[in-house]
Every structure is written in C-alpha cells, then in structure tokens.
Amino acid sequence: MERSKEPDLALLIGVLSEVGLPYAVIGGVALQVHQQDPRTTLDIDVAVPRRIEIPRARLAAAGFRETGRHEHSDNWIGPQGTPVQFTDDPALTEAVGRAIEVCIGELILRVLRIDDLLHEKLRSKRLQDLAGAQALIEQHPDLERTLDQDERALLDQLPG
Secondary structure, three states: HHHHHHHHHHHHHHHHHHHHOOOOEEEEHHHHHHOOOOOOOEEEEEEEEOOOOHHHHHHHOOEEEEEEOOOOEEEOOOOOOOEEEEEEOHHHHHHOOOOEEEEEOOOEEEOOOOOHHHHHHHOOOOOHHHHHHHHHHHHHHHHHHHOHHHHOOOHHHHOO
C-alpha cells in the first residue's frame, strides 16, 4: 500500500474500530490488498451499513473534515489530505458483514472478500473497475466460476 495514505487509513480504522462500527474497505485499497501488482489509488473507500452511524464527531476530533454528502455517499478528507468516501449502498450491506480482516504492518483492517470485491467492481461498470476485476480473475482464475452471464459479457468487452 502507498505510504501516503497509511496515516489517514490507520487513524480512520482506529476510530471505526473504537466505536464498533461495522465497515469494509472497498475500492482501490481493497484491490491493493488482494492483488500482487495493485493499481494506484488516491482515496480510501469504505462501505458501512448505515451512514447515519458514521461517528462524525469522533472523526472530526481526529482531524477528518466532512466535504460533502450525496445520495449514497459521504465525502471526507483526512488530516494528511487523503480523500475518504463512505457509502451505504444497499448492494454492499451483506458484503460488509462478510468482510475479512487483514494485517498491513501493525494495522488490522476489514476488507471486502475477494469475490465480493470482484462483483462490486463489475457492478460499477467503470473502465478502471472492469480492468481491476479482470486483473483479479487473472491472478485468481477460480473467481471466474462466480461470474454470471452479464458479468462475463462485461469483461468480454475489454480490449484484449
């Protein structure tokens, strides 16, 4: 993982763990955990069951600053300048409950399972996410069994 995000990630995970909020790191950081040659990402994406439970006061006291709210996301920025996006997308609720714990140095964080991450990347349909999904399958060929017909069709559209 890139060193520049580590201080904000550690602080964020510390606050979420301290208050006992269920969460799962998703997006590029989750890809970094599950891939041998991960892509660079500038932000930290976190899925939570309900955004109303985000510990806003605790995050603010830790130096995070809220920058905006949208239909399914709240945007923050960490003390070191790392953008953080919380989502309570209903499609991720069960995946948050299945998240796995991984150790990165001394940091223990909850991350989407690799199969849930694959399906989330395919659901987004953004080119960079489709490329991330393809890379996951290339490194973990057994994941291809979990794809439905529509997901396979999405990947077939990627340039060879």
